[in-house]
Amino acid sequence: MITKSHIPFLDLRKANACFEEESLAAASRVVHSGRYLHGSETEAFEQELATACDAAYAIGTSNGLDAIRLIFRAYMELGKLRKGDGVIVQANTYIASVLPLTELGLRPVLVDMEPGSMNLDWSRAASVADADRGVKAILAVHLYGNPCWHPELTPELIEKGLLIVEDNAQAIGATVSTHSPLTGARNTGALGHAAAFSFYPTKNVGALGDAGAVTTSDRRLASVVRALANYGSDRRYHNIYQGWNCRLDEMQAALLRIRLRHLPELGRERRQKAMLYHTLLCNPSLTPPQWTAGSVWHQYVVRVAAGERDRFREHMAHNGIGTDIHYATPPHRQPCYGGTLSHASLPVTDLFASECVSLPIASASFADIARVAATANDF
Numbered sequence: 001m002i003t004k005s006h007i008p009f010l011d012l013r014k015a016n017a018c019f020e021e022e023s024l025a026a027a028s029r030v031v032h033s034g035r036y037l038h039g040s041e042t043e044a045f046e047q048e049l050a051t052a053c054d055a056a057y058a059i060g061t062s063n064g065l066d067a068i069r070l071i072f073r074a075y076m077e078l079g080k081l082r083k084g085d086g087v088i089v090q091a092n093t094y095i096a097s098v099l100p101l102t103e104l105g106l107r108p109v110l111v112d113m114e115p116g117s118m119n120l121d122w123s124r125a126a127s128v129a130d131a132d133r134g135v136k137a138i139l140a141v142h143l144y145g146n147p148c149w150h151p152e153l154t155p156e157l158i159e160k161g162l163l164i165v166e167d168n169a170q171a172i173g174a175t176v177s178t179h180s181p182l183t184g185a186r187n188t189g190a191l192g193h194a195a196a197f198s199f200y201p202t203k204n205v206g207a208l209g210d211a212g213a214v215t216t217s218d219r220r221l222a223s224v225v226r227a228l229a230n231y232g233s234d235r236r237y238h239n240i241y242q243g244w245n246c247r248l249d250e251m252q253a254a255l256l257r258i259r260l261r262h263l264p265e266l267g268r269e270r271r272q273k274a275m276l277y278h279t280l281l282c283n284p285s286l287t288p289p290q291w292t293a294g295s296v297w298h299q300y301v302v303r304v305a306a307g308e309r310d311r312f313r314e315h316m317a318h319n320g321i322g323t324d325i326h327y328a329t330p331p332h333r334q335p336c337y338g339g340t341l342s343h344a345s346l347p348v349t350d351l352f353a354s355e356c357v358s359l360p361i362a363s364a365s366f367a368d369i370a371r372v373a374a375t376a377n378d379f
């Protein structure tokens with residue numbers, strides 16, 4: 001009998017192995033520089049990130065949650081949003097999209113997901129925005145690496161004066177086609193008015209610790225975000241806002257620059273892995289995700305009938321394969337909100353939360369993926 005090796009859901013050591021030499025050299029450079037914040041690594045990283053997504057400005061931040069918090073707080077300081085204003089967000093997102101809104105006194109307006117894209121149902125969002133005049137912004141979460149964008153409805157909502165903020169924590173490198181040979185594809189991070197990035201270690205571009213960023217092409221917004229992230233100061237010892245400390249440090253910036261240089265290959269590899277799953281999966285009890293060309297496949301999420309999910313995960317585990325769930329409990333069912341977050345029923349999100357399973361992708365080799373698919377087909 002051949003004992004099969006274990007395929008963990010995610011092995012970060014393996015995912016980072018290809019960057020080891022460059023990472024050690026970069027770390028040593030920072031150690032010897034004597035400058036650990038506000039230095040040349042952060043400045044270079046910000047420029048490189050802005051260039052990579054075609055945004056005019058990028059500001060490094062402490063993490064992704066802070067990046068979202070900074071954008072909305074900056075819009076409040078600029079008078080574009082006020083306490084109590086509604087912000088549409090898809091109900092099936094990770095809770096870190098919602099926490100900054102409630103903290104700032106904004107009102108999350110949870111809109112049910114669209115089952116095909118597993119993202120915001122834009123036609124539902126458009127009717128909610130029409131009916132609720134207090135809605136002033138949409139937080140478009142590019143969940144699982146899949147751009148959350150509607151070619152007609154999103155520009156119409158922008159036209160009506162809504163702010164579109166992208167939660168790009170899971171989708172760095174993803175693109176949306178403009179259906180025009182002149183403009184080509186547009187990058188997430190430069191689709192809306194501002195975007196938040198996370199470089200949490202498990203993200204497609206992962207730091208070796210916490211890190212994040214804000215991108216925007218709005219000069220005023222960029223300068224308010226930068227000030228807010230640095231105690232609210234616009235220059236040394238001069239505080240124009242009651243700010244926070246949400247800075248990116250030199251070590252993470254240096255490590256991120258390496259990974260950012262490999263962004264095109266990282267995206268290509270994820271697409272090839274997702275395509276392999278698509279080609280191989282053929283079990284009628286599993287529903288694979290809809291194929292989207294511009295996705296960077298942060299997660300590869302299949303659906304299994306709710307009553308079968310535990311049994312499916314046990315079958316995979318029994319064959320040495322780790323799986324995960326993103327996310328079993330949507331924000332409106334989290335105890336911290338005590339049932340107050342949404343008064344609307346969210347049946348698509350609730351059903352999805354009971355059916356979704358993520359298969360290994362980030363650190364799995366092509367051979368691993370073939371084995372995962374074959375094992376899933378055996379279920």
Ligand SMILES: *Cc1c(COP(=O)(O)O)cnc(C)c1O
Pocket residue numbers: 063064065066093094096097141167169170197198199200210211212
């Ligand atoms: C990871 C993540 C965040 C938060 O980022 P952190 O860097 O962990 O604070 C926000 N939104 C989404 C969709 C995420 O996946």
